[in-house]
Amino acid sequence: MSTPWIDFRSLRQQVRMIDVLHHYQIEPKVRGEQATALCPLPGHPTRTDGRRRTASLSIHLGKGIFKCFGCQASGNALDFVLLMEGLNRSDPQHVRQAALKLVDWFKLTFDPPPGVEKSANGRVTDAGSASAQQAAKPRCSSTTASSRISTEGMTAPSIGDTQSTTSDSGRQDNSATAEPLQVVVNAPLPFRLEKLDPTHPYLASRGLTPEAIATFGLGFCNRGMLKDRIAIPLHSIEGELVCYAGRIVDDERISDDCPKYLFPGARERDGVRHEFHKSLLLYNAHRLTKPVEHLIVVEGFASVWWLTMCGFSDVVAVMGSSCSEAQGRLISDLVVTGGRITLLPDGDDAGTACAASLFTHITYPHYVRWLRLSGGNQPTDFPPNELAALLE
């Protein structure tokens, strides 16, 4: 049920930019408080020169603001929704319309205005209690006025910061103003995708053997959210299926609206908010049933598949170019004390940032080395014998 009036200040405090991005199926590359993504805004110019698009959308997750260096759009989460929905930011009716969408999507509730009784709990609030609540939310205070939006330093990677998507502290604040809503993160999935096609030509074209396809449970999906994608089951470290990621099979279709890899966003089921945080998982970790002597850490799924096929099955992926604090702990726990960890990210700038975040979050004592690939090379570019020599 929507609230008849909107407290815009409270709305800005309650809505997290990352949740809005997830609502639009955007999975940004997160480094600390900074994130980047391909710009999905309708006003963003389409590229006609055939060159690969770059991630021009820069987001400061902590401040809850964005800026696109391509179409120059900027603002906060509400502005983002206005632009995504094709609404007019200077029309108050449109602004209210966008705000009501946020209220609906994230089940926001607000304290009533001074002197108005709140029917849910009968609590009467006044300006005093409102400001007291605000004092308890210092993290949100910088987003209260859109005129204060600054894009300063938004592209600078702040490696080593705690990945903000792993933090639940911001969410807990809502309990003061909103009705309690149970939040479950990375819960076991209550169903399986049954009719996946493991014989789809895309899989063979990527050099995957039938054994590898079966091991990783891969298959082409022709319906639902993962339509036209290879479904990739993701498991918790205990081995429970948590969700499916989807890799689009037709690279020509990759765009803002159609990311190469699709991860589930937040959704509500039976009054429970289900969230998926990939920063709390390591791909393939559940297959390592006990700590290993030598663990290889890569960025993406394809590297895990390829290394496994080449005989290196003690391999996990952070599923992106950043290692969170939680992932660092998981990695450390997968290696025996005094064991070795080889970092094998892609040979580009994102891979360099990935290695830096891994060095920051892996706890010692472990022997950690970074096999630095160059020229944009990825682990999948190396034939088995070269990979073996590299990993010796």
Ligand SMILES: [Zn+2]
């Ligand atoms: Zn843009």
